[in-house]
Amino acid sequence: MYPTPKPSLKPNTYAYESTPLVKPTGFREYDARWLLEKEINLMGVQALGLGLGTLIKEMGVKPEIVTGHDFRGYSASVKMALVSGLLAAGCKVHDIGLCITPMAYFAQFDLDVPCVAMVTASHNDNGWTGVKMGANRPLTFGPKEMTRLKEIVLAAKFDLSGGGSYVFVENFPERYIADLTKRPKIKRKLKVVAACGNGTAGAFAPRILEAIGCEVVPLDCELDHTFPRYNPNTEDMKMLHAMRDAVLMHKADVALGFDGDGDRCGVVDNEGEEIFADKVGVMLARDMSALHKNSTFVVDVKSTGLFLTDPVLKANGVKVDYWKTGHSYIKRRVNELGAVAGFEKSGHFFFNKPFGRGYDDGMIFGLAVCDMLDRSPDKTMADLRKALPKTWGSPTMAPHCDDEKKYGIVDAVVKHFEELKKDGMRFASQPIRDLVTVNGVRVTVEDGTWGLVRASSNKPELVVVVESPVSEARMREMFKAVDDVLRKYPDVGEYNQTI
Template structure:
């Protein structure tokens, strides 16, 4: 698969993605947006500076006046975009991917780029069909936005006293999160909070349990109330309770939704891989649960379209109406605010949420077009209540299961949930019997290790 993904551009630096690609992207973006101003920033990865320099040169060649924010988190980039006029915004980052990757998150007129626009960029770059700016572009550096955003959050949140273990994973949050929480009065124990684009201590993805093992050990050892881990560019977050147990992000979303819905009613967006408990609890609190296709861009689009109070994705993206974008640090501060006000341990708060039997993602390599297989399965399952929002999903009141093609890799992803073991077995058998025997056997092999 190429560097163009469903929501952004990403690849292994120097092998799949080069500085020349960054320059060409700048020129292609000039043709797509036909504007005059561009906003650029980057994360701490070792390849970011070279890519960002080339990108700025390409944008200037297309006639853009470029404002470079330097090295910041992606949420700071978004925040600046709401305060600086820009026709195009490009953040150089590979987010949660391993250190050898890099890429670009793009905004057009301050909204996330859509798939049609990404296809346009890909074709323009492939054909070399660029335009040259009618006027010479320009470049300026503005490194003030980390302190500006920190000041914004300091004014938004009340001081706290909880002890927190903060795992920045050597990523971009190292530049803002420790100082911010200390300024608010939290007792911060720092873990991997020195910026280092080689990510020497753990991979940037906090959603993988093995990547937050050190955090899970450190929280109870320090007697802390919570552990917080960020991804490489600061738009994802993971939480660990006071016992050192990670809390799944759909359960975190449920707690956050309860908290917000006590104060104001509205919509809550969740992605298609979340537990049934999310829409059930939102409805119980008289909110409006809205399911979105899994993927950062899709959840973000549904969030904006519905003017939701909050949106959450199982991977750790949380979007906020106050911000109009997702932010791991802001999400942390809301949860800390909730913990302060409730004076209840996170493990006990989690214990108030119903817990059903849900599998992790079952990832099966697939040769060929997985979309065709998913369509065939949908036809065979059409007698049941199905959704085609994201692959094919069969949902009953007490169980659901789905098959979806990955948007970034040649694999099938399956996921199942049941309120009882019998219901979980029922939905797994119902869906897996519609797969070719080769993939059916692989899925059952993986499932046996997960639920034995």
């Protein structure tokens, strides 16, 4: 018998040390995230491992799993607690040690293992922990699997048959690096800033870029789990500004920034301009669709409207599908449609054959940018940026909103906009042209200016993005109009960053 997890316990008590703590809201739409000690303890992580092993067997999947951990001070301990639960549930565990998330996804293919459990809090601040899971490569869990996992864990309905086994796979990063770099070197001499925010990618990104022929300028590549300069988040303006300064100082061709677990990448061009990942996606779609005409690309609802209006993509016969934000959602959609690639504004990029295996990998994203520049020897990254039709877009902005309340507020906001459109009302000074409600609400008005509100899938926040093809003033007008709607709800707090 295993104790039933509790939703709250105080640290440094007998109960905390003898009872699993698992806050229910940590089971998110497509992965798991908790504040360690406050929302989950190590015994709770063990319960998660038991639940995951139980679910794998319930799904009829071979109980064999790859696991690894990112470079946070507590991640190795969290992983071993997870492993103990997986073993008790009868799983064979292949531990690849310290790694980035795409390395764990690659291991599923390289080791021929069906399941994965990567211990990482991704780009979340220190104090957070979490697990990205899957049982059908290259896909990761979605709401259905996460809901069932939550039910199993919170009810302590575990398969305790035991019989698990453990193997540590030595030097696995070398296999991953070899797989990415067994290719021709680029012909163009590129100086690349590799920015890692002192996160896990710092151990691997500079080596990978050097191996394909780049001159690499390392920026914050020393592993330091305290993240002394800024959080390794490629949407964080602090990180992007540090990349800008390094590009200008070293006269580099481009800066590539990798998040804490290496599955996302951000870009700054040779003039020091931050190019949000959705715009880089348009640039890569131009490059890739020139090689593969009539390609399909999947993009998330936070992304620029240029995917539908760009004349080069139209000329290349590109088909675009706007889908739900979230690495599991986009990954599944890319797989369902047989798309060449999927792009998220957050910097998750998913490359299908012939470029990748369908999962998100910040390193492959970085190599794709280098290849694009290599195929455009007479153009700089800034030239490629300037070749796009001009739009004014915001970074991803996140006002605080408790996990227990955020979905209800978003539902109310969606209803508000549906009623506005039904009644023929104007928004941000213009008639509403279109609403996309596949993931929150994206409202587009007559001149193409749009705003998005959705619930964050991995933090107690809402997500707000705005863009205008007309002017910066229209972008700001849209943000004010969207924010005015959100301010009607007292539970919506301050933003992490705004325009």
